[in-house]
Amino acid sequence: MIGLVDCNNFYVSCERVFNPRLEGEAVGVMSNNDGCVVARSQEIKSLGVAMGMPAHQIDPHIRRKCTLLSSNYALYGDMSSRVTDVLSQHTPHVDVYSIDESFLSFEGFEADTLEERCQVMRQQVRRDTGIPVSVGLSTSKTLAKIANHRAKKESMFNGVAMMDPNSNDTRAFLEQLPVNEIWGVAGRSAARLHTLGIENAWQLRTASPKHLRRHFSVVMERLVYELRGENCISLDDMSQPKKQIMVSRSFGRLTTDKTDLREALRAHASRAGEKLRRQNGLAQALMVFVHTNRFRQDLPSYSKRLVIPLPHPTDDSRELIKSAMAGLERVFKKDIWYQKCGIMLMDLCDHDNEQLGLLAEPISDEKRARNEKLMATLDKLNREHGKNTVRLGMPRKQNAWELRCEHRTPRYTTRWEELAVAKT
């Protein structure tokens, strides 16, 4: 049996833990730069604020009834690991799927004890972290996802729903479930399924896998088996090292200033280096890109990307920065209003069995050890004393790439200076 634990309205729930006054209010959390609404309380959903809606498009009448917060990823990330910690106490197999979702394997557990166990687990998460979660149980991940939706929507389940893949009840539910509500099926695929006469999940489940493979791909074929209750989506991939690492941000305001781009790319390359070292990898190439705001039709549009092979595989932030700066020289154009820039590390390989290129410059073991120690120290300081305690080069004040986040709450759990204060 597989369980899917999903936190309810996760970012909003995190905010409510530290500000209980938000309970019962219409609350939304916005994406970076206060762009779109990416998390919504039940109350704000009822007001008609859609997922992903640009914040500035919300009707002013509605807007006045809402609390819209900037995202506080330091807080959400920390709360997420607290939730995961509790889950790990209830089964040895937890696959963290996203910041607010985990798949749990209950292999070897008695099936008829699971609903009860999950209730206990759910209540412990609530008690220990303050976060409400729902649990879906079934024999495949796709069905566990569907069960999770039911657990959220139908109050009779009390937050834990188990779906027997072969029950009449399941059949009835799948018959009224539109295909686009299935995990892995969105607008385009749903439209193409419709042309084949497949409108609901039951029709998809009873369709011919071979037929679907012809019209789509193995992904859709697997989905048919998943809907039948056969677990065929592997999630070990989740913990696999990344094949690319990307860091990019929109600017807080548009800029034509090369120094802004230089500083932003330096920060992005450093962050990418951190991620790379954490997965014990080396990069063999780096891509730099810049572009303008495609929504601004009054300004010239410009977009450029450039792949730069690295002289040898590296995880050293200083070398990544050096290549990124060289790239910037080649993609930068004067008098362009840039909206975003970023870098992507590519052709990643494992640190421990590095392939030396034919033309690689040999580096002495001594020098290499020193570089590694420097990076390790940098990472340790930033880990233990907070992000950006030590950085490579200092950005100017009031730079254009600083994120807009006018409504961010304190980082209660990850910054000493921002701890919650109990008033007497």
Add this chain to the structure above:
DNA sequence: TGGGCGTGT
């Protein structure tokens, strides 16, 4: 009017 991945063709 976000950011960061993945798979498949």
Add this chain to the structure above:
DNA sequence: ACACGCC
């Protein structure tokens, strides 16, 4: 490179 998906 592109299409499409997830969260």
